[in-house]
Amino acid sequence: MSAVLVVHGGAWAIPDELAPVSVQGVKAAARHGSSVLRSGGSLVDAVEAAVRALEDNTVFNAGHGATLKIDGEVQLDxxxxxxxxLAFGSVSCVKNIANPVSLARAVMEKTSHVMLTGRGADKFAESIGIAMVPTDKLVTECERKEWEKHKKYIAAVNEEFNTQWAHDTVGAVALDSAGNVACATSTGGTRHKMVGRVGDSPVIGCGAYADNISGAVSCTGHGESILKVTLARLILSHVEQGKSVEDASQLSLQHMGDRVQGAGGAIVVSPSGQWAATFTTKRMAWAAAEDDVLWFGIDPKEKLKEKLSL
Structure with missing residues (x-):
């Protein structure tokens, strides 16, 4: 069985002008994560590296590309x-951390806890030498302008989600040749979100889940909707019932749309080597490294490939 690594850059209405750089970004992240696996790194190393690459790319809403909450500051999950x-590490409502996925890993490996939030998570970051980054180093000028432009829409979070200026999450899932799986998800949240708002990304079974019994998932989309249906765990429950990862993803996203009118996407890999990148939004940038092939896409039904060069 081949090792597989799949990444996404968020499911939303990605405008045409951002489509090429979004695809380039996920392809680079998939290559980076795959190179970690090929050089002997662990699955956790690989998904962390892939997500860090996305956090470092200002095209995406995580780390350096984060959106601004209602008070004009950054809050990350x-x-x-x-x-x-089944080791988990999670952080929510952390301030000005360039790579929150690495802080989440530190929670997993350096504490007896699963999740740290807010001031406590920030203090933990400081205690292990993770420096805080000034807001103007994480937020692009474009985001600052969009935040100012759309202040008047802050009461219409659900309605705004699929507009051209919505922005979303990043994530990675991976499988090694022994059938082990891992995943990671990171986000800067929703623009103009309330102070203290936590979306799906850091919540177990919602924004992500991984278990060697069934597979690994990273979700993206409207956080409140994903939370209500526990999307990641819902997808894997369908896999456990014998559905393919593609069908499991489509059924779960359709259920979320029917039940709570939410749109989103997911990347999934199973212990048997199946993988899928599925979404109900207008677009989702994704890439998958498998054997010597790099698969990628951004539009529905699109599945392109090229030789995987590392």
């Missing part, structure tokens, strides 16, 4: 999961 041991 992330999670990382080892499907072999």
């Amino acid at each position: 992330a999670i990382i999961v080892d499907g072999k041991t």
